[in-house]
Every structure is written in C-alpha cells, then in structure tokens.
Amino acid sequence: MMRNLRTILIILVLVVSSCTNDLEKLTPPAERSEASVEQLKNDLTSSTNGWVLNYEPTDESGVFYMVLDFNDDGTVRIQSDVPGDDNAYFDQTIAYRIESRLSLELIFETYGVFHYLFEENASTFGAEFEFYYVGNENGNLRFISKSDGQDD
Numbered sequence: 001m002m003r004n005l006r007t008i009l010i011i012l013v014l015v016v017s018s019c020t021n022d023l024e025k026l027t028p029p030a031e032r033s034e035a036s037v038e039q040l041k042n043d044l045t046s047s048t049n050g051w052v053l054n055y056e057p058t059d060e061s062g063v064f065y066m067v068l069d070f071n072d073d074g075t076v077r078i079q080s081d082v083p084g085d086d087n088a089y090f091d092q093t094i095a096y097r098i099e100s101r102l103s104l105e106l107i108f109e110t111y112g113v114f115h116y117l118f119e120e121n122a123s124t125f126g127a128e129f130e131f132y133y134v135g136n137e138n139g140n141l142r143f144i145s146k147s148d149g150q151d152d
Helices: 002-025 029-045 113-123
Strands: 051-055 064-070 075-080 091-100 104-108 130-137 140-145
Touching (some): 064 113
Antiparallel strands (some): 051 064, 064 075, 075 091, 104 130, 130 140
C-alpha cells in the first residue's frame, strides 16, 4: 500500500513540475502583442515596390486602384486613381499606426484618400480608414473594415 502511495506521489510531483515548466515558457501577453505588431509592420514594409490594393468599399462603388508603400518611419505613400479635391489624392504620404487591441488594427491617422472616401455621401459610402488584420494568405495581406462589419 505504501509503495502505491509513493508511486502516486512521484507521478503527481512529475505532473505538477512539468506543468509549471510549461507555464514558465509562456511569453507574457504584452510581449506577444508587441511581436504581432512588429511582424505585421515587417510584412507591410517588406514589399520593395509597395502593395497593390483593389479597393472596393461597396459592391456598387466600383474599384479604386491604389499602391501603398509602407515605411518603417510610420508613413505610407499612397498613389491612387481617386478623383476629388482637385486630384489631391493621386499621390500622398500620410501617417499610419498598428495597434493590438482585440485584434491587430491598421489605422491611417492623417487625413487622406481613405478618409475622403469614408466621408463620401455623408459617410454612407462604405469606405474605411481603420482595418482589422485577418492574416497572410499566400503572400497577400488581408484586412477587413473595422466599422462596416463586411467580410472583405
């Protein structure tokens, strides 16, 4: 009987010690969050010639073509075919930031082409300037609108 009790105690000690080792290996949430932000920033800035975006705020709006060239300094150069405000949105450099709240968010901070489209038709055009990061699918970075609840 004592032998069985001793064996059970040894097994229990091994299980508990192996569990605490796993807990010690977990990276703190703040570090995991920071790593995710850095990874997305690295992905955004990795493209030599920028990212091509076929931006379609709604099915009825048509497609706007944009090239987004993200920089490490927190700016993005956006070249677009969006008419408006005397062609002010054909080529501009604005600030962006990446935040990690409930998920990773890409936010265009300075007023630019995304804000202009957002304001069209009294902000009912379906455009966005804040996006949730969905993931990297075969080298394509996918985002969804933060406020519209759309799938794409």
